[in-house]
Amino acid sequence: MSARTETRTPDRTTADTVLEVSGLTKTFPAGQSLLARLRGQPRKVVQALTDVHLSVRRGETLGIVGESGCGKSTLARTLVRLYDADSGSVRYDGAEVTALQGAALRAYNRSVQMIFQDPYSSLNPRMTVGQVLREVLGVHRMRPPGQIEARIRELLTLVGLPHEAAGRLPHEFSGGQRQRIGIARALALEPEILIADELVSALDVSVQAQVVNLLLELQEELHLTVLFVAHDLRLVRHLSHRVAVMYLGRVVEVADTATLFTAPRHPYTQGLLAAAPTLEPGTRSAEPAISGELPSPLNVPSGCAFRTRCPQAFGRCAVERPALLPVQGGEVACHLYDPQGPQGTVIP
Ligand SMILES: Nc1ncnc2c1ncn2[C@@H]1O[C@H](COP(=O)(O)OP(=O)(O)OP(=O)(O)O)[C@@H](O)[C@H]1O
Ligand SMILES: [Mg+2]
Incomplete structure (x- = not known):
């Protein structure tokens, strides 16, 4: 990655919303001890996503950040339909995704592609890169048979791999090269949206930069919309036009x-940035990290989930969950920014 510290401006993006997530909720049944089961205690649920609202604009890179366990991967997996949501809606170009069927559903499944952290585990070790790509292109009829070999070469060029890579097996590649193969496989389906979940976190820093820069180039060349899920705030800042913070x-x-x-509003975002030692190279923040323990997703606090760690929490925060409301340059879910004043009306 270059020493670029300026942030991306949304010049290439449009105000056009490609994906609209509203009220998305997903729970998982928690594990239960035998004793609890024998006693007939109700099974607890992991609250992985609660009433998530998010709109993704066509052509943008939207970063998604937040502490481990805050639901980033669950959101990504729900968007690519690896998980079914409990409730809520996802609209793609205005159409409700859960209601799609037949050809429209297949088109959605092609249009939204996820690239995983470890492509090695998702690549068949006995299939060469050429065979992997040939299979994807053939099954989805992306090209007539006579054009498949040329398309494989094109895809390899796109991701910066030599044509000879087609004849090799996954284990013959380095981690960064395997990520390129994973990207080529996703691109074979000509997606509109790429979801990168911790795409580079397993790679060495120098290799990370190469893969991230490839993603930047591809986005501009192919006008992709990218959801970039990552822990590394510096990478997110480098890549993203907008950022969503989850808690x-x-x-x-x-x-x-x-x-x-530069001007985070939510006290959680402020704490997250203050706790990140890597934001400005060479400087270390004197600010304390967010105090207190992250509550269990089995037992999410009432009202604002962050109130138990928030230095600015007040009475209303315990009783009323703040809605995500528009502010200058974004949206925030915090009673401090309630247009009617922090006290507002207390609705238990
Ligand atoms: N398949 C599952 N079964 C049960 N619980 C799950 C499952 N997947 C995720 N969870 C739980 O849901 C919550 C959100 O997890 P998720 O993996 O989405 O978080 P994350 O933000 O991606 O975390 P990380 O930064 O560590 O990748 C966590 O409490 C997690 O334990
Ligand atoms: Mg995750």
Whole structure:
């Protein structure tokens, strides 16, 4: 990655919403001890996503950040339909995704592709890269048979791999090259949206930069919309036009990258940035990290989920969950920014 610290401006994006997530909720049944089962105790649920609202604009890179366990991967997996949501809606170009069937559903499944952290585990070790791509292109009839070999070469060029790579097996490649293969496989389906979940977190820093820069180039060349899920705030800042911050299964703030990193509004975002030692190279923050323990997703606090760790929490925060409301440059879910004043009306 270059020493670029300026943030991306949403110049290439349009105001056009490609994906609209609203009220998305997903729970998982928690494990239960034998004793609890024998006693007939109700099974607890992991609240992985709670009433998530998020709109993704066509052509943008939207970063998704938040502490481990806040629901980033669950959101990504729900969007690619690896998980069914309990409730809520996902609209793609205005159409409800859960209602899609037949050809429209297959088109959605092609249009939204996920690239995984470890493509090695998702690549068949006995299939060469050429065979993998040939299979994807053939099954989905992306090209007539006579054009498949040329398309494989084109895809390899796109991701910066030599044509000879087609004849080799996954284990013959380095981690960064395997990520390129994973990207080529996703691109074979000509998606509109790429979801990268911790795409580079398993790679060495120098290799990370190459893969991230490839993603930047591909996005501009192919006009992709990218959801970039990552822990590394510096990478997110480098890549994203806008950033969504999640806390315990909720989106608590969304803002354009410059606003989010220079004037974060939500106390959680402020704490997250203050706790990140890597944001400005060579400087270490004197600010304390977020105090207190992350509550269990089995037992999410009432009202605002962050109130138990929030230095600015007040009475209303315990009784009323703040809605995600528009503010200059983004949206925030915090009573401090209630247009009617922090006290507002207390609705238990
Ligand atoms: N398949 C599952 N079964 C049960 N619980 C799950 C499952 N997947 C996720 N969870 C739980 O849902 C919550 C959200 O998990 P998720 O993996 O989405 O978080 P994340 O933000 O991606 O975390 P990380 O940064 O560590 O990748 C966690 O409490 C997790 O334990
Ligand atoms: Mg995850």
